[in-house]
Amino acid sequence: MRQTAAAIDIGTSKVVCMIAEKGVYDGFNLLGISVNEYAGYDRSGWLEPRELKYTISSVLREAEKQAGRRLRRVHVGVPGDFTEVILKKASLSFGKARRITQDDVELLFKRGENFSAMRDYSVAHRCPIHFLVNGERKTMDPLNMMASELSAMVSYVLVNKGFMRSVGALMESEGYVIDSAVASPLAQALAFIPAEMRDRTSILVDIGNRSTSISVLKGDGMLYHNSVRIGGLHITRDLAMLMHVDDEIAEQLKRRAVYGLSVSRDDVYELLPKGSSRIQSFSAMKVQEIINARVDEICDIIKKELEQSGCILPEYVEIWLTGGTSGMRGIREFMQKRLNRGVSLIQPKSTRLNKPEYSSALGVIDLALDNITQEEVPLLEQIKQIFKK
Ligand SMILES: Nc1ncnc2c1ncn2[C@@H]1O[C@H](COP(=O)(O)OP(=O)(O)OP(=O)(O)O)[C@@H](O)[C@H]1O
Ligand SMILES: [Mg+2]
Structure with a gap:
């Protein structure tokens, strides 16, 4: 069976649910889409919490009806308001030169992952901006290189735990569980800004209903977000x-x-x-x-x-x-x-959803489907895939 994922994207004016399956070669096919307007949230929290519970359950049920299947696990798109980016340099020293392995890269990412000032946040994505081999050679693919030292500039994309807890509790009460948290600014950028433009640095501006999210992208990572x-x-x-x-x-x-x-x-x-x-x-x-x-x-x-x-x-x-x-x-x-x-202007190509307000949900389902494959592919392959992009 082809891999299928469900995702919800929560904005300040609407909640979108998409169910999609991976395409045979590339991309994905949308099996179900539903959109519900609701009161949204502001600085003080959900404006109408009871309505939100109803909105989340109705978008999920409607998308399931269209897709003709029930899904328990749902990816949650985290809006820019609840996303933070931290850029950090992490280093590893091996003593003497040896070939760099996938475990080294994983350890390197973990090294930088200490955010004592950000207790309310958890890491959703780790994106290398670049690696430095032996302190001098800049590369995006350090695997199998001989080195005694490996460092990297890593962009850690964090999501707010309170937001996830709140959405998670509402979903649980409706019989769903959160599959993963997907930062929507990153997801949109990866899906809609061509890789060669991101390599040269790009800016993503999402002007929604109550908020405007501003992100700077480099390669597959984020340098800045607010x-x-x-x-x-x-x-x-x-x-x-x-x-x-x-x-x-x-x-x-x-x-x-x-x-x-x-x-x-x-x-x-x-x-x-x-x-x-x-x-x-x-x-x-x-x-x-x-x-x-x-x-x-x-x-x-x-x-x-x-x-x-x-x-x-x-x-x-x-x-x-x-x-x-x-x-x-x-x-x-x-x-x-x-x-x-x-x-x-970002204009989604999907004929049913060719408006900019859907780019965020489309980006989230795209990245969620990407991650399904990644879970099944060994980390070495995953890293290669990142570099191929
Ligand atoms: N054709 C249009 N011309 C002008 N404004 C529009 C148009 N279409 C939608 N909007 C405005 O876009 C806003 C909704 O945008 P969007 O759906 O991206 O917001 P959201 O994702 O729910 O909220 P946010 O991103 O702020 O959390 C509304 O204020 C709406 O009035
Ligand atoms: Mg939005």
Whole structure:
């Protein structure tokens, strides 16, 4: 039987569940997909914990129904808000020169794994940025090399234990267990930023509903990550408050506006509010001004985050933009100008899910399926696979 995995991806506006099986040669086939909007979470925790339990169980049951199978083990996509990255140099000294083995590499990764200041976090991914053999030869594949010393720059991707405990308890009460924690920023980057772009360093920006996640990638690892509490919801709320409309109309205005388009004083957006037979007009100029102010603020935050990331980011390092808010028309061109570097939109190719808000769940199921294979392949092969990417 082909390998199958189930994953849920938890955002601040929706929970997505995907069940997929590995493709014959490459990629995967989606067997079940379900999406449920819910109240989300903020700094204080889940906004409606009871609703979350219902949301998680209904997305899982719906995806299972579509896939025609029941799965007990589920991978959990951990959002950027609950993910941390620690970059560390780890070293091993063998005394005299010998061939480097898989056990050495594993021990090396373990060496760096002491995070006394991060007691609330556990390691979800260990990604080598590069290895250094005998203190001088930089490589991505040290296996079988003769050396008396091996060191590596390792990116440890950590996930918040409290988040995992909370989701784990809800899933358990519905008869599911967590298979693994998958950091969604890393998963998205691996799935949607081409490897050759990551090798040269790339930036991933996911502008969602309540949060914006900013990550710097190098090879298969993350150099930096931070999540900021600002997103599309703030734009909707600004529009609702300043245009004196309810959230639903504000949301429609946000989706209608074309960012950066020049509008005149007389231009209007016409909307037919739900349940009404009267078309309402809104000044396009005013809508633009409100949206511009927030997107400007988001750009400033991204700029500041990148400046203080400590990463070397020349102008050729591109931004890969995703998350529901990146669906805003014209935002790519605006950000490109504002941030002074290339911006590409991540657009999942799946015909059913070709919107940026699904890139996170697609990345998570992709990495989860990858890990299934890895569990069955000896570590030596796993390491080779990492280097082949
Ligand atoms: N076409 C569009 N134009 C403008 N905004 C959009 C569009 N489509 C979706 N959005 C906005 O994207 C946001 C949802 O994005 P997404 O689904 O990526 O969030 P999430 O993953 O649930 O939350 P987060 O990533 O913040 O935890 C909402 O604020 C929604 O209004
Ligand atoms: Mg998201």
